[in-house]
Amino acid sequence: MLTFSGKKFSVVYSLIVIAELITGSSESLMSWHYIFKPAIVISLLIFFLLKCKTLNKKLRLIIASALLFSLAGDILLMFVNQSPNYFLFGLVAFLLAHVMYVIAFLKHRNKNLNPLGFIAFLIIYAAGLFYLLKDGLNDMLIPVIIYMLVILSMSTSAFLRKGNVPKMSYTLVFLGALFFMMSDSILALNKFYEPLAFSNISIMLTYALAQYLIIIGILKLDQASR
Template sequence: MKLTSTEKQFSILFFIIVLFELITGSTENLKTVHYIAKPAIVVSLIFLFIKTSSLLLKSIKNLTLLALVFSLLGDILLMFVEKSPLFFTTGLIAFLLAHIMYILIFLKHRNRKKSALAFVIFLLIYASGLFYLLKDGLEEMLVPVIVYMLVILGMVTFAFLRKGNVNPLSFKLILIGAIFFMVSDSILALNKFYQPIPLSNISIMVTYSLAQYLIVLGILKLKK
């Protein structure tokens, strides 16, 4: 993957921030620092994007920044789920809006000649298996979770439908990032509604961080 010098320098800083978040999130006496480390992941991406997106279309820039701001809001809200279930619901809404912003970006480069039938069937099989495991634990969250699942499946599908209409690097980065986002959300859902998963905080944050990193880089590569 070809990165500019700015992107290379940022990547080192970004993964240091992610490592810092993983350490503070897993260490009880560093929980206070965790409240800074976790939002710093998306904040750093916002700064990178603002600095390096001057050649992108204004609509893509604005939608990407909205997606990142909604993600940041979701990150902050989900840090307080132990205090009230409301924080989980509002965090879910924030990430739902972030996914919608990404969908709107991906739709701009949709290849209408590309069929996604086989890919969608694969996603539906995956989602059906996940829902089968989750359904008994969802209770009042049944409808919100179904809506969220449909939106993120749409986000991954429209990432796939960019094939042939954007450069190969942008396509691959965004598709892999979208899949990582789906995996991250799946682990989070399983951990919350099915059964606790060992080291779930680490697997959720690693996949989530990679998702946001790859999607933002993929959008930046549109200018190439």
């Protein structure tokens, strides 16, 4: 269950996300998009820093770094129409965010858990996605392959927390990792395969939900330690 402050934040966060979905889909409101899109991660970062006091200091730093890299990626991807380099830089920023999450999740790895079944599922999923993307990747082939490997590693590391953290923390973080993978998949299909209807809404909605679930899930460790 969320604390009272968690519920209040969830309402504020939902309003920010809704505002971004509206402004990001309207040419006339696009100037507000440049405020509300970064506000999603900024609000999460502020909430996390206010609520993570009893978490391990290194874990706090790693999670904060993941959010900062995510923020950098969000900002860079807002300017992809000005130069294709912004997409590559944004990709690198999110890759680093995923690496930070991998490091954070592996701190609570259940060494007795066998991930081979889950990894097999991820490989099948990634192979199917790559089959659709490969003809449109061109110069982005290697960067996208590297990115796919990192986000699959992030999902696997989230899975490996099972049985070694409180159930709610595991479930929220694991679902967040899956939503992150879903968001990136939609983005990749929209950019390298074919334009998808309402892609801006589906990408941002799954992304915002992913980040929210991961951060709330990590904060459940803080609550469990009290």
